[in-house]
Amino acid sequence: GQQVMQIPQYQHVQEGEDFTTYCNSSTTLSNIQWYKQRPGGHPVFLIQLVKSGEVKKQKRLTFQFGEAKKNSSLHITATQTTDVGTYFCADRYGNKLVFGAGTILRVKS
């Protein structure tokens, strides 16, 4: 079945440093979605990328979809303590979501 690999598993950064999480697949992704899950909370939809090479920004967050639609990344500029949580990518496969393993972000102030 469809598999989405996500790295790194954990990332601890100093407040103000940048953070990036990467997702990739051996097969072409139909579209990629990104979610954030705060500790003890539930996933919250951040964005969906559909087009090859697409780049979208939300304030300090930059989302990219690879030209071959086999990889995607989420970059956070100048992390803040409010950014802590787990970031998941997910491939929309039919009407289902196949989630990556997630990257746990910890921010030291």
Add this chain to the structure above:
Amino acid sequence: GAVVSQHPSRVICKSGTSVKIECRSLDFQATTMFWYRQFPKKSLMLMATSNEGSKATYEQGVEKDKFLINHASLTLSTLTVTSAHPEDSSFYICSASTGAGGYTFGSGTRLTVV
């Protein structure tokens, strides 16, 4: 925005008993809902797709007789964990498509079986 309300948020039950978890779409109709299970610090694993008015579709390896899903209306889907055992302890989350591409998730139910 689209909201999915999930109850209870936490439940502790004895081994051998059954637990029902409810998910309601509050301001939209959800013909399809999805049920996930999440272990600590792990990803979300899709258990089943709940279809209004018809049988749920279970993912490979998920026991349909153990995890009963009912989707009797366009706004309510329920997951019943039958004859629960400690290994069923987990975080269960439902979700529904918002129709705008993304999915909205319930707040989750933390089940502890003692």
